[in-house]
Amino acid sequence: MRVFFGLGKEFRSGDRLQGTRLRRDSSYCSDTLWLGGVGGIRQCCLRVSAEGTKLPQPTSCHATKPNMLNVHLVPHTHDDVGWLKTVDQYFYGDRNNIQHAGVQYILDSVVDQLLKNPDRRFIYVETAFFYRWWKQQSSSAQRTVKQLVNEGRLEFVNGGWCMSDEATTHYSAVIDQMTMGLRFLNETFGPCGRPRVAWHIDPFGHAREHASVFAQMGYDGFFFGRLDYQDRARRMVEKEQELLWRASDSLTPPMADLFTGILPNGYNPPEGFCWDQLCDDPPIRDDPDLEDYNVDDVVKRFLAIANSQALAYKTNHIIMTMGSDFQYENANLWYKNLDKLIHYVNAQQANGSKVNVLYSTPSCYLQELHRANLTWALKTDDFFPYADDAHDFWTGYFTSRPALKRYERISNGNLQICNQLEVLGGPVSRKGPFGEGDSQTMKKAMAVAQHHDAVSGTEKQHVANDYARRLANGWQHCQVLVSNSLAALSGSSAERIYCDNLNISVCPLTESSKKFSVNVYNPLARPVTWPVRLPVNGTAYTVSDARGESVDCRVVPVSRATRGVRRNRGFAVNELVFQVQAPPLGYSTYSVSLLRDGPPPASAQHRTPTVIQNKFLQVTFDPDTGLLSSLSNLETKQSIKLTQNFYWYNASDGNNLESAQPSGAYIFRPNSSEPFVISQTAETETVQTSAVQEVRQRFSPWVSQVVRLYTDSRALELEWTVGPLPIHDNLGKEVITRLDTSIRTSEIFYTDSNGREVLQRKKDFRPTWHLKQSEPIAGNYYPINSRAFIKDDVDQLTVVTDRSQGGGSIHNGSLEIMLHRRLLYDDVRGVGEPLNETSGVFPEGLVVRGRLLLSLDRPPAAADAHRPLAQGVVLQPLLTFTNGDLSPNTRLEFSGLQAALPSAVHLLTLTQWDKDSVLLRLEHQFQSWESKVNSQPVTVNLQKLFSTLEVLGVSELNLSANQWKDEMIRFDWTPQTDKKPPLKMSKDPSTWEVTLRPMEIRTFLLKVSLR
C-alpha cells in the first residue's frame, strides 16, 4: 500500500520524501551494483533479490564455512547512558576515579582501528553517545565513518537513544526514545545505518511488550544476556537459547513475532579472552623465539570453549561478544589480539580443525541462523523476574527510587503535551511572546531517562540527581513552548504560571491571589472530567466554567500529612476542590474568585465514618481499626471484602546462613517472608463535602494515607505518603501496602507489560520451565507498570498505579505493592552504594507520595474501566494559571479535534516532524479478548481528525518511523509448535480511513497546514 494522496492531487510515491527527511532506500543505495555516489562510497549494505525486493540482509558479512563450526566474534562496547557517572561524565571520560570510562575515546579509537584492517568489524549501540561524538567530527572524518557504515564494517545495533530498561519503562516513552535514536541514524546514514537487530544485553529481565514493539519496528531479531539462571540451565540442555518469541496475544502473527537469542556469556568475552585495557588476561604472545610463547595454549583453550558452547546451540554457528562495559578505549589492544586469534585458530584447519573463526556482527550471525531454515521453540510469556542465583532476585529495582520513577512518568505526560501543543500552536509556539521554546531538550532528557540504569533506579545518587535535573530543564524549555502555544490558541498573552507541586498543595499564585484563572489542557483524544485541588488561604470561593456557569466547589483543610511533606515550601491552610471538564486534545478555562463572605470551609471530623459513597462506589471502614473493610460497585451491585494496610519487610543485610546477599538497589531480599505491620489501626479524620469525601488515615509518623472518593469518579483513590523511613534501628526497610480481599484468586494475579498488554502470573510458577522456588516473596514479585489485578468469576479488582512499582500476590485474594525502600547495604551488582535516598528538603530520608486507583468491576467489563483510567493517569491534564482577570477576547475553550476518537482508540503520538509534517500514532488500546464493546476493529478518518490542521497527505511508517511501512520486510521464522503464520495484509476502507485492530499501533506521517 503506497499512499501519499493529497487533496484532489495524487502524489507519486517517491514524493513522500519531500520535506520529510526520511531517506528512502532508492535515493541512497538501491542495489548492490550501485557505484559511485556520495563521497565515492562504493559498497552498499543491502542486497536486492532478483524480483527487486530489498532484503534486509547485509552483503558485507565474511564468508562462513558450511561444514565447520563458525564462531562469530562480535567486537562491541557496552556504554551505559549514565550509571556510576552521568551521561556527560561518561562521554568525556570525566571522573575516572569513579570508573575508568570515556566514550569519545572509544569511538575515536575504534574508527582508527577499523581503518587499519578491512576485515575488522565493530557494532555500536547507544545513539545518545554516537550523536554527540558525530557532531564533533570533521566532515572528512564523517565521510570516513559513512564509508565504514556503508561497507558494513561499523554496524549500528539497536540504535535507540539508549538501551531502555524493560521493567519500569512505559511503552510510549520507549517508542519515543527508539524513534529519536533511529531517526538520527536514518538521516545520517540512510538504510545502511538502519539497525536490523535489537540488542538488550544488559537489562535485568525482559518484557514481552518490548519484544512486541521491536518486532513492529522492523527488527529481524533480538539478543540479550540476562535471564533466570534456572531458565538458562534448562534452555542450554534443550538447545532453546534461540527461540521465537510471540510477543502479543492480540496482534496477528507474525506482527509481534521476534526471533530471540540468548548470548552465551552475558555480554562478556569467554573466560581468558578479554584483551581490553580494563582486563588482565594474557595477550597472544606469538614470537616462537620467546620463552612465554602461548599461541598453542590460546588456540587450545579457545577451541575447547567454542566446542563446548556449540553443544548448547542448534546450528553450526555460535556468537561470542568480544567486549564489555566501556571497553575499546584503546581498541588496538583488542584488535591486535583478535587478528591473531583468528589467524592462529583458522590455521589449525590445515591440521583438520573444524572450527572457523571470523569477525562478525549480530546481523551477520542472525543471517546465518535464518539460512539454517530450522524451526524454533515458541515462547509467549516473558522473562521476569530475573534471578542470577537462588537468593538473588532482581525484583527490588521495580520500586527503587520511587520519586524518580514518578517524576519520569509525569515528565512523559508533560512531553506529550509539549509535543501536541507544538503542532496545534504552529511555529509561533517555538518563537512567540514568551521567547524561544522547544520540545527537543525534553525529548532528549526523557530518552536518556529510559536507560536501564536511569528510571530503573540502579544508578548512583549523583547520577539520579542528574537525570532529574535534565527532566526539569527539559520541562523549562517546554513551558515556554506551551505558553506560546496557549497564547496563540487563546488569543491571550497574559503570563502563565506553572505549579508543579500541586501534589503537596504548593502553588504561590493560588495561595495568595483573590482572582485567577485555570487553564486545563487535556492531552487525551476524549473529553475528561478531572478533580482539581488548589492550595488556598481563603475560606470560600466561586468557580465558573468557560461558559460562565458556576461550578460546585468546596474548601477543605490541608491535611496534617500534606503540611508535613511540603514543609516550608507553601503556606496554604485550605484546598479548593472542584471538578473540571476539558475537551479532547484541548483546553477549558475556569475562573476562580475569592468570596468575602461565604460559608465556612468543611472541617475535619475526628471520628471514623462507617461509610463513604458517591453515585458509583461505596466504601466501608472498620470503626475499631479505621481500616477499609469493603468496596462495592453500586452500578453493578457487586461487593467485596477489602482490608488494606501498610507493612514493611526487613531488608536482608547479608548476614544469613543461606546466602550473603543483601537487599539493594537491584535486588529484593527480605529477611523473613512475614512483613511487619506498621500499625494495626489508623488514626482517622473525615472530610465530607459535595465535591469530595475523604478519610485521612495516619498509621505512624512516617505512613499516612487519604482514602478519597470524588463525586464523579468510578475509581477509589488511595493517596499514600511514606517516609522518611526510620533507620535508627539499623534495619533496612521495604514498605508495601497490601490489599486483602474476598476474591478467590487461586494464586493467580495479573500485571501489565510496559503499560500495555496484561500477563497472567501464578505463585511459585513459570510457564515455560519448572521453578524451584527459593525466595517465596522476592521470587514472586513482578513489575507493575501501570496496573495489576486480581479476579475470580464474578469480581475483578484492578489497581492502577501512577508509576512503576513491584508487586505480588502472595496469599489468596491478596495483592501487595511495594511503595518505598530504604536500604543500608550495597547489593554487589556494581552500583556500589546502598539505596538510602535523602535530599536537601529531606535530609533525614526521602518522603514519597503517590496514588493507587481502585476499580471494582465484573471481569468481562473490567478493561472498559481500567484502560481509560490508566491512560488518564499517564496523560493527566496540565493546569496553567493566570493571575487576575483574563482579557475579554480570550478564547476560553479549544479542541484540536473535530470530534473525540472512539473509546478504543488512544492518540499515542502527535509531534512535529518537519516544517510541514507531523508524526501521528493511533493505538487500539484493548486486547483482543478483554472487552465485548471495545475489542473490535475500529476505523478512524485521518482527514477529519483535526479541527485546526488540514491534512494534505498521509504515509504510513513502521512503529519507529524509520522506514515506510510497505518497505519493512523482516526475516520470517518458523516456530516448532505452530505453522508458519502467513503474513496477512489487511486493507483499509480508503486512503484516509484507517482501521485499527486490538493492540495495533499505526504510525503516520501527515503533511499538514494550519487552517
Ligand SMILES: [Zn+2]
Ligand atoms: Zn548497562
